[in-house]
Amino acid sequence: MSGAPFLLASLDATHDRTAFRSDSEPLNRYLREQVTQDIRRRVAACFVALADGQRIAGYYTLASASLLLANLPASTGKRLPRYPTVPAVRMGRLAVDQAFKGQGLGGALLADALYRTARSEIAAFALMVDAKDEAAAAFYQHHGFMALPDSSLTLFLPQATVQRSENSPFQAV
Numbered sequence: 783m784s785g786a787p788f789l790l791a792s793l794d795a796t797h798d799r800t801a802f803r804s805d806s807e808p809l810n811r812y813l814r815e816q817v818t819q820d821i822r823r824r825v826a827a828c829f830v831a832l833a834d835g836q837r838i839a840g841y842y843t844l845a846s847a848s849l850l851l852a853n854l855p856a857s858t859g860k861r862l863p864r865y866p867t868v869p870a871v872r873m874g875r876l877a878v879d880q881a882f883k884g885q886g887l888g889g890a891l892l893a894d895a896l897y898r899t900a901r902s903e904i905a906a907f908a909l910m911v912d913a914k915d916e917a918a919a920a921f922y923q924h925h926g927f928m929a930l931p932d933s934s935l936t937l938f939l940p941q942a943t944v945q946r947s948e949n950s951p952f953q954a955v
């Protein structure tokens with residue numbers, strides 16, 4: 783990550799969500815109009831990278847999820863117990879403001895999500911994502927995620943394959 787350091791915080795009412803502009807209008811709208819309801823109902827947690835201590839430069843959401851064992855590649859499934867599902871954490875959304883694209887922020891937010899998943903006391907076999915299109919899927923594949931054999935836009939990264947990081951790439955607020 784280059785340039786000034788970003789701070790990482792849980793989204794709260796003091797953050798201005800209206801100025802955020804990524805390349806994806808649905809992801810901008812989600813941040814403006816939907817995310818606070820999802821947080822209140824505890825169906826998503828949202829983390830924001832802040833530039834200059836206050837401007838939202840990027841965000842992602844996390845929630846509990848599960849993966850059907852039968853949907854995993856055979857090479858992954860055969861190393862797991864024969865439960866119908868395995869626990870996972872879903873990164874539901876990830877977006878970076880156009881002003882901060884291409885500076886490593888998206889990759890750093892992904893690393894922070896992996897760090898958060900790894901350090902949780904609640905077990906999760908993998909971090910999973912539902913990519914919105916093939917370009918987004920390519921971004922995740924670039925970072926080591928594998929697509930489910932029957933669903934190219936659902937990708938996962940087993941925790942065991944991630945090099946354990948003791949620290950988030952961000953400074954917390």
Ligand SMILES: CC(C)(COP(=O)(O)OP(=O)(O)OC[C@H]1O[C@@H](n2cnc3c(N)ncnc32)[C@H](O)[C@@H]1OP(=O)(O)O)[C@@H](O)C(=O)NCCC(=O)NCCS
Nearest residue numbers: 806877878883884885886887888889914917918920921924
């Ligand atoms: C996808 C997105 C989050 C990437 O953020 P970013 O800050 O520009 O990405 P980074 O600068 O961290 O890129 C990290 C690496 O990923 C690579 N990368 C970026 N986009 C990529 C893509 N679509 N396909 C493959 N690789 C990609 C970069 O080349 C870089 O590689 P390097 O580390 O080897 O140099 C951002 O472009 C975005 O918000 N897009 C709109 C919303 C979206 O598509 N979200 C995806 C989730 S559905």
